[in-house]
Amino acid sequence: MEEILQQITALRQDNLEIKNELKTLKEKYESNEKKWQLEKNVLETRIKQLEDDKEREEKRKKKNNIIISGIKTNEENVEETVKNFFLEELNVEPAIEKPILIGKQKNKKLILIKFLNFTEKLNIMKKKKTIQDRQVFINNDLTVQERKIQKVIRDIAKEEKNKGKVVKVLYNKIIINNDVYVWNKKTEAVELKN
Structure with a gap:
């Protein structure tokens, strides 16, 4: 009988030790979970900040750009076509870099135009309402x-x-x-x- 009591006491002691170990592990887990949550929040904030910085940089690069759609042209005469369009439709000769054809559709290509300064772009954007051909559209070059x-x-x-x-x-x-x-x-x- 005494032996059984000793075994019960030993089991209770083991059980108490296991409970204490579990409590310690639970506290460590909760502590680590809080740390991980803080780290996650810091990383999410940093990622958002980097995305915002990237967006600002992309906006800055596109500030002087426009996209024209609806003008029929090909790669050989795109610059001449754009200059003629500005002169005939908007009565302006803006200072631009070489226009770039973008897009995959054969007759519906977009033309990216980079102006040398923002004033030139603004002038075009103000005058775009006077375009006679309603199939031609001039828009800002936007970020994704x-x-x-x-x-x-x-x-x-x-x-x-x-x-x-x-x-x-x-x-x-x-x-x-x-x-x-x-x-x-x-x-x-x-x-x-x-």
Whole structure:
């Protein structure tokens, strides 16, 4: 009988030691989990910061650029075609770098134009409303993120136009029946401006 009591006491002691070990392991795990969560938060913040820096740099590089679509041309005469277009349609001769054809479709290629200064680009963007050919479009050269945002805004505009509303699409905003909606970067949605 005494032997059984000793075994029970030993088992209780072992059980207590196991409980203490488990408690210690649990505390270590919780401590490590907190550290990992902090590290994860720091890394997520750093990644977001790097993405924002990359986006800013890309915007800076594209600041003086436009994209023209709807002009029929080929690789041999793209520069001449662009210069003639600016002269005939907009009555300007801007200082530009060599235009670049981009895109894969044969007759629907886009033309990337880099202006030597921002004033030249601004002048073209102001005059683009006077273009007679409604199949030619001049747009800012946007970053990937900006293109995604503008697509969301254009989709909303199309939906609202189909409802019979008066809609105007601008950069990162949309005007619907004189109400201005702007893109909110945090919520990644269009919201009514106060």
